[in-house]
Amino acid sequence: MYNLKWILPPFLAFLAILTYPLWSGPKGAMPELAKPKGEACVESATWMRANHMQLLDHWREEVVRNQSRVYVNQAGQRFEKSLTKTCLSCHNNKQEFCDRCHNYTSVKPYCFECHVDPKLSEVSHVQ
Amino acid sequence: MKLLAPLVAVFALAALALGGAAAGQYYLLGVVIPYVAFALFLFGFSYKIYGWAKTPVPFNIPTTCGQQKALPWIKGNELEAPSSTLGVLGRMALEVLVFRSLFRNTKANLEPGPDLSYESDKSLWLFGLLFHWSFLLIFLRHYRFFLEPVPFFVGFLEKFDGLLQITLPTFYLTDALILLGISALFARRVISPKMRYISLAADYFPLMLIGAIALSGMGMRYLHKVDIALVKTHIQGLITFHPEAHVIGATFYVHLLLVSALAAYFPFSKLMHMGGVFFSPTRNLANDSRVNRHINPWNPQIKIRTYADYEADFKDKMKSAGIPLDAD
Numbered sequence: 001m002y003n004l005k006w007i008l009p010p011f012l013a014f015l016a017i018l019t020y021p022l023w024s025g026p027k028g029a030m031p032e033l034a035k036p037k038g039e040a041c042v043e044s045a046t047w048m049r050a051n052h053m054q055l056l057d058h059w060r061e062e063v064v065r066n067q068s069r070v071y072v073n074q075a076g077q078r079f080e081k082s083l084t085k086t087c088l089s090c091h092n093n094k095q096e097f098c099d100r101c102h103n104y105t106s107v108k109p110y111c112f113e114c115h116v117d118p119k120l121s122e123v124s125h126v127q
Numbered sequence: 128m129k130l131l132a133p134l135v136a137v138f139a140l141a142a143l144a145l146g147g148a149a150a151g152q153y154y155l156l157g158v159v160i161p162y163v164a165f166a167l168f169l170f171g172f173s174y175k176i177y178g179w180a181k182t183p184v185p186f187n188i189p190t191t192c193g194q195q196k197a198l199p200w201i202k203g204n205e206l207e208a209p210s211s212t213l214g215v216l217g218r219m220a221l222e223v224l225v226f227r228s229l230f231r232n233t234k235a236n237l238e239p240g241p242d243l244s245y246e247s248d249k250s251l252w253l254f255g256l257l258f259h260w261s262f263l264l265i266f267l268r269h270y271r272f273f274l275e276p277v278p279f280f281v282g283f284l285e286k287f288d289g290l291l292q293i294t295l296p297t298f299y300l301t302d303a304l305i306l307l308g309i310s311a312l313f314a315r316r317v318i319s320p321k322m323r324y325i326s327l328a329a330d331y332f333p334l335m336l337i338g339a340i341a342l343s344g345m346g347m348r349y350l351h352k353v354d355i356a357l358v359k360t361h362i363q364g365l366i367t368f369h370p371e372a373h374v375i376g377a378t379f380y381v382h383l384l385l386v387s388a389l390a391a392y393f394p395f396s397k398l399m400h401m402g403g404v405f406f407s408p409t410r411n412l413a414n415d416s417r418v419n420r421h422i423n424p425w426n427p428q429i430k431i432r433t434y435a436d437y438e439a440d441f442k443d444k445m446k447s448a449g450i451p452l453d454a455d
Contacts, residue, residue: 028275
């Protein structure tokens with residue numbers, strides 16, 4: 001072996017960085033989400049988990065640009081296309097529902113830059 | 128054939144993942160194969176480094192593109208012909224980070240006449256740079272699945288990568304740039320007959336494989352979405368050695384199998400230039416052959432007999448013959 005003093009430290013550092021997730025402290029399991037109030041979501045829960053952002057984006061466009069406010073789901077049920085009135089009426093705990101998964105996967109949606117988290121507005125009313 | 132075989136291999140891998148997911152082989156696809164691939168990567172990479180570390184460098188052969196440090200009134204070029212370790216580090220850093228040697232790439236043209244002309248060709252440098260840096264940033268962005276809490280640099284990268292704020296989920300610039308880079312690197316080998324002649328299946332396969340990885344990842348992000356919280360839970364299970372099979376969309380398993388194939392293939396392929404660039408004697412040696420003697424480790428141990436030894440052996444005889452001795 002030649003030039004070990006030049007090869008070994010950088011190589012060990014490379015291995016350490018590469019395997020860092022394997023040996024660095026405790027890890028996060030799937031976050032516990034707050035139970036929603038209603039019986040069923042507008043679409044199946046599995047589908048919603050993967051695709052809710054696209055549904056919401058689609059709703060926003062339909063409402064703002066086409067004045068189309070009624071969503072008919074796969075089962076033929078009708079819902080108002082509204083984050084605040086439809087989604088948040090069942091999922092009424094943003095911190096323990098939306099935020100937990102979004103923080104877990106480093107997703108920063110900008111829904112609530114315009115929409116109001118109902119919990120927060122209650123608090124501000126009290127104050 | 129050189130083009131077809133790697134293409135078929137990549138499609139076969141993707142089909143295998145789709146078939147496996149359809150057949151419910153989630154444990155094999157999600158746990159066994161990634162573990163084996165990562166182990167192969169680690170051991171293969173280490174073995175290659177070990178092999179290079181025990182290979183001696185017989186001669187001092189740095190490539191030089193500038194004035195060597197010589198006499199005090201001649202200005203030496205420390206980056207092009209480094210005379211010190213610091214210069215070598217500087218040159219190596221610029222080579223690794225911005226591919227300085229590719230910047231000097233030329234191409235030869237044979238024009239009617241016949242006239243042979245050479246011109247500067249920066250396209251390899253540009254697209255190589257785009258590709259490698261996009262790949263690095265994309266790799267780093269994936270740490271959101273590997274670490275909990277998500278490290279600070281991920282949010283920073285996501286913010287700047289998604290600066291355009293178009294589409295939902297936000298479109299990442301590196302996604303477009305890596306496709307641009309890899310397409311150009313692929314086109315470069317295919318379009319020019321000279322390049323096509325010297326390209327092998329082993330040159331096309333990594334390009335196609337990485338292209339397929341990028342496409343499957345983008346497909347999973349923008350088109351056929353999966354539950355990424357479950358993806359993270361799955362990966363957290365893998366890295367804590369409590370693996371579980373999860374039912375995640377088939378796109379995820381295609382992406383994962385292709386990445387596993389890349390990791391397993393990496394140490395046994397040209398992709399090892401990642402480690403190899405640091406072991407290039409033409410880059411990592413100082414151009415100081417006039418100052419320090421480079422000893423070839425191959426040289427056999429030659430038994431040297433000095434004149435002093437000789438004189439000591441024949442001292443009496445030399446004295447009696449009247450030959451003057453150094454020792455006196």
